[in-house]
Amino acid sequence: MDHIQHHACLLSLAVLSCLFMTIEGDACGYKACTDTKDGILNVHLVPHTHDDVGWLKTVDQYFYGANNSIYHASVQYILDSTILTLNQNPSRKFIYAEVAFFKRWWAEQSATMKAKVKNLVNQGRLEFAGGGWSQNDEAATHYVAIIDNMAYGLQFLHENFGTCGRPHIAWQIDVFGHSKEQAALFAKMGMDAAFFARIEDVDHDLRRVEKKLEGVWHGSQSLGSRGDLFFGIFYDHYSPPPGFCFDAFCDDPVIQDDPDLFDYNVDDRVSEFLEFAKKAANAFQTNHIMMTMGGDFEYENANEWFKNLDKLIKYVNQKEESTKVHALYSTPACYLYALNQANKTWTTKDDDFMPIGEPNSYWTGFYTSRPALKLYAREASKILQTCKQLGALSGVDVNSAFLKDAVSIVQHHDAITGTEKQHVADDYAKRLAMGIQQCQISLSDVISKLMLKTKTAPAPKLEFCNYLNISVCATTQSTDAFSVTAYNTLACEVRDYVRIPVNGTQFTVMGPGNKNIQYQVMEVTSETKRVRRDKGSTTHELIFPITIPSVGFSSYLVTAQTTKQRSKGDGSVPAIHKAENSNDVTIKNDNLMLLFDGGTGLLKSMTNIPDNLTLEVQQSFYWYNSSEGSNPYQFRPLGVKAIPLLNKNVNLTYIQGNIVEEVHQQFTPWLSQVIRLHKDQKHAEFEWTVGPVPDKSGLGMEIITRFETPLKSDKLFYTDANGRQMIQRRRNHRDTYPLPMINLVAANYFPVNSRIYIKDDEAQLTVLTDRSQGGSSLVDGALELMIHRRLLHNSGGGLNEALNETGQYGDGLIVRGKHYVILEKPGKSAKVHRPLGLQVFAKPTLLFSHLVPDWRSKYYTKYSYLNTSLPINGHLLTLEQWGQDKNNVLLRLEHPFEVNEDQTLSKAIKVSLKKLLASVFEISDVQEMTLDGNLPISQSTRLQWNTKTEGQFKEDLRYKTTSYGKQADVTLGPMDIQTFLLSVKPRKP
Known part of the structure; x- marks a missing residue:
């Protein structure tokens, strides 16, 4: 630095420019890697902290260090301490992963501190790993939310740190299983590798022996090499080697290196380290191994960690001539680069790392845990896409920042999984609700202005009804004239049906182009009244078809009719029929026919009418008795068979109308189902209502729906990966290791994020879900999905509380959800279930308004942004x-x-x-x-x-x-x- 620059740095106003002058020409990423030694073992020490974005405490409690009676952790102090300590020794390195926390800390820093941090990043001494807003789960997450989570975090890093802030590797160290689709997505993001700790124990032990902890993962058959990703599995866990934790709350002996003081232990400590390093090296192919030096919320006192690591490196390297072991500060990216330069030939992997666990406690319960939160997260993600899309198209600043933060936080592997404490789950839901509310205000404003035909007309006041699934909507139940505006984010025309809470039976429904729309009115069911309790009092539901143009909206005007205005043929109030005399019951449309046994009340068969394809299908509900060891992560049923919930014939009623035909089934006082066939649709809709789940055993109940058919599925079934590619599963089998024949019910459960199917040469039965659930095919011709679970035993898993959601009224959580069932010939099924999967996620956004005079002269009733x-x-x-x-x-x-x-x-x-x-x-x-x-x-x-x-x-x-x-x-x-x-x-x- 020359004389002029030196004096400039003395000026307070030039501090930042001085700091940036010092980093010019510095290297980051692979260029910042410390030299390694040939011919000896290089031990890459990676200082890190794993900071859960909510788990035992809420995200903000973890950040500030509040509520330490539950768990002592404070992310702000971790970052304060680490940045300060890194600057004390230029050889030190550190990685950080959770951008949601880092952004909170960054917002509180001075310009001087930000410049120091940028200096560390540009020198490769502070490296970001992963870079997502949170370290997302890979089983219960939908690909749209995964992309948003990663994009949101990487956008922050790009805007604040440029190229040097961009991670080279994915850091999924605490995630409960790993998805092929996630690997392909990381590859498409330009990542070079993913590192993680958790895979099934049997698989991990075998990979150690065969030196297959690292390799190349084929993430997508369709993408070829563009979906390939290098993977690395840790030798043990993401914590330090045994005996080498130097955090303030660790009990391991520190390194005492003054021979003139008592308890000098350098030789012993070095010997223990070398013993572990050489043992671990036997599981890997190269002369490089990585040791993760850190753990959950560690480095709050970073000086203690780094001071001991400095000594460890110093004394290990003093003996490297004889021990042939060299230790160095490193990062996952630098470790990866060393592997790449070793020019080895690697094995490949085609399947996924699902599920994880040990034979007696498979981590497959979290695929379903907290089913209401899972649906809420899915709906919030859909609303976020709508908000972002309308913001871009209209040029208006939509208020989506809070929802982006909330949706991305909830993708965390202790959030969407349902493996958090109850008060943390409540905090996640609150964040989603606040973000949705802000986004909806913006959506209402944008769409109302878009509807204006003239600038002089007042914009309509559009409102949202967030309780339509229990027939509650303040706008429609309090007026005789209202509008329904449906916005479609898809770039294709969408045809769907709406169910609107009303008080009345005779209406006129006018669609775009002043077209009279046929409708159907049905009484609100007693089951819906049971669920909604004091939230509403509407008596009927108005059902009619809607057609929405691509990336646009359609408005429908609804007016209650007087006696004189009633016209024939436009609407109907169908009668409710009870199954009598054991006669079979049939509901049908132009595409499907469903036959129900008049004696049992259960589904008996499905027929695809155009293809003349009939399949015997029986569908009912069962429950697994939870074991004492069950927790939100695990699925540990007592016994190998599910117990039928139906002890006698189901109470069945049916409705045949001009828009929709329905069968209503009451299985128990707390479990019911409505099966619907809407006009023209190619799928049947199964809407189930479950809860409060009772206490039958003192341990808990895990509720499933099961479809049984004569399909010759030959042990095969298929589940999706994060809503995209389908993965073939074989019962009681793993592709890369022998499956222990223990707890085979849980071992054969896999994540179902959007669909599961079984097939043979003649037919394919596909079930689409509205949220993540666990699913399986435990016998040929059958498939099942777990839809609810309530565990009454405090079974640990780090939570110290049972998965016992009591719901708003304190007696147990009630969950309502939908399955979409398709029967097709195998070669034709994708043509139906792929578009339907997109529509299930991106269902039209509905807005409501009281009708005002001359509506059509003031407002557009149909609009598309695309031509x-x-x-x-x-x-x-x-x-x-x-x-x-x-x-x-x-x-x-x-x-x-x-x-x-x-x-x-x-x-x-x-x-x-x-x-x-x-x-x-x-x-x-x-x-x-x-x-x-x-x-x-x-x-x-x-x-x-x-x-x-x-x-x-x-x-x-x-x-x-x-x-x-x-x-x-x-x-x-x-x-x-x-x-x-x-x-x-x-x-x-």
């Missing part, structure tokens, strides 16, 4: 303003079909971005980005690996040199998601 739609195998996944510049829009397009899944729809499609958005934007520039949206794909260079089966892994470079042409034409292959940063100029509406 062209995407084909059935194209999906507009994301559209949002990106960064601070309103002229930057992030667009994600998805091909939702897998390779070879459908003869026609699995083919690549071409989309013209300019044509697609022509009515909204004038696009001046198109830049393809990594999936997270924060790095141009042309700048993403991933490490290459040699594999035993494929030779050298080379990244597909075609997408880095794409010329988009005048129309910005892009091509999407099966299962691809392409992300684009568009420079746009909004067109006047």
Whole structure:
């Protein structure tokens, strides 16, 4: 630094510029890695802290260090202490993962402190790992929320630290199982590897022996090498080696190195370290191993950690000539780079790491735990997509920041999983509610202004009804005239049905174009009245079809009729029939027919009418008796068979109407089901209501629905990975290790995020879910899904409380949900369940308003932002303003079909971005980005690996040199998601 720069640094106003001068030319990432030694064992010491974004305490309690009577932890002090201590020794390194916490801490720092942190990042001494807002779960999470969680965190790092803040590796160290789809998503984000600790014990032990703790993971058959990701599994856990924890609350002996003082122990400590290092090295292929030096909420006193690590490195390296062991400060990225430079040939993996656990306690219960929170998180994610999309299209600043934070926090592996304490689950739900409310206010404002035909008309007051599932809506139940406006985020026309709470039976329903819409009115069921209790008092539900254009809205005007106004044929109030004389009951539409046994009241068969395909299907409910060891993570049923909930014939009534036909089943006083067939739809809707779950055994009950058929499924069934690709499962089998024949019910449960199916050569039965659930096929021809669980025994799992959700009224949580059931021939099923899966997630957003005079002259009743739609195998996944510049829009397009899944729809499609958005934007520039949206794909260079089966892994470079042409034409292959940063100029509406 020259004389002028030195004096500039003395000026307080120039402190920041001085700090940035010192980092110019410094390297980060792989360039910042410390040199290693050839021919000897290199032990990469990785100082880290694992900070759960809520678990035993809420996220804010963990940050501040509040409520320490539960658990002593304070993230703000961890970061304060670590940053201070890093600056005391230039060889020290540290990694941090949870951006939700880091952002909170960053917001409180001075400009001087921020500059110091940036200096550490640019020198590669503070490295971010993973980079998601939270360290998301991989089993109960939907891919849309995973992408948002990662994009939100990486966007913060990009905006504040640039390229040096971008992680090279995914850091999923505490997650309860690992998904193929997650691996593919990380690969699409430009990650080079994922490191984690938790896999099934039998698998882990075998991989140690066979030196397969590291390898190349084929994340997607459809994506090829673009979905491949290197993986690394820790030798033991993400904690330090036994005896080498130097945190303030650890009891391990510190290193005492003054020979003139008592208790000198350097030789003993070095010997213990070398013994563990050499033992661990036997499980790995190279002369490099990684030791994670840290754990849950450690480094609150970082000086104690680093002071002992400094000594450990010093004294180990003093003996390296004789011991052939070299220790160094490192990071996961630097460890990975050393593996890459070793030029080894690696084994590959094609399946996933699901489930995890030891043979007697598989971690498969959390796939269903806290089912209400799981649905709420899914709905919040859908609302967030709507909010972001309308913000980008309208150019209005929508208030989505709080919801982004809440949705991403809830993807954490102790949130969406249901493995947190009850008060933490309540905090998650509160955050979602606050974020949804803020977002809905913005949505109401944007859509109401979009509806205006003239500037002189007052904007309609649009309101949301968040309790429609229990027939509660203040707007519709308090007036005789109201509007229903449905907004559709999908880039294709959507046809659906709405059920609106009303007090009355005769209405006029007018759709866009002043068309008279046929409707049906039904009484609110006694079961709905039982569930909603004092929340509402509407007597009926109004049901009618809606058609919504792509990325747009349709409004329907509803008016109660007087006696003179009543017209024939437009609406009906069907009678409720009870099954009598053991006669079978049939409900049907043009596509499906369902036959119910008049004696038992259970489903007997399903018929696909166009294909003349009939399948015997019996569906009912059962329960597993929980064991004393069950907890929110685990599924440990007593016995191997589920117990029927139906001790006698089910109470069955049925309704045959002009819009929907229904069967109502009452299994127990606390469990009921409605099975619906809407006109023209190709699926049956099974809506179940469960709870409060009673105490039958003193331990708990885990409730399942089971479908039994004669399908010759040959031990095979199929479950989705995070709502996208399907994974073939074989009962009592694992691809890479022998499955112990213990607790086989739980061992055969897998996460079902959106669908599960069984099939043979003749037929396929597919069940789609509205939230994450555990599912399986325990016998050929049958599939089951766990829909609710209530555990009454305090079984540990670190929580010190039972999974006993008491609900708002204190007597137990009541859950209402839906399954969507499809019967098709195997080769035709994807054509139905893929589009339906998108529509289940992105159901239309409904807004309501009191009708005002001359509504049609003042307001548009139909509008689409697009002048062209995407084909059935194209999906507009994301559209949002990106960064601070309103002229930057992030667009994600998805091909939702897998390779070879459908003869026609699995083919690549071409989309013209300019044509697609022509009515909204004038696009001046198109830049393809990594999936997270924060790095141009042309700048993403991933490490290459040699594999035993494929030779050298080379990244597909075609997408880095794409010329988009005048129309910005892009091509999407099966299962691809392409992300684009568009420079746009909004067109006047």
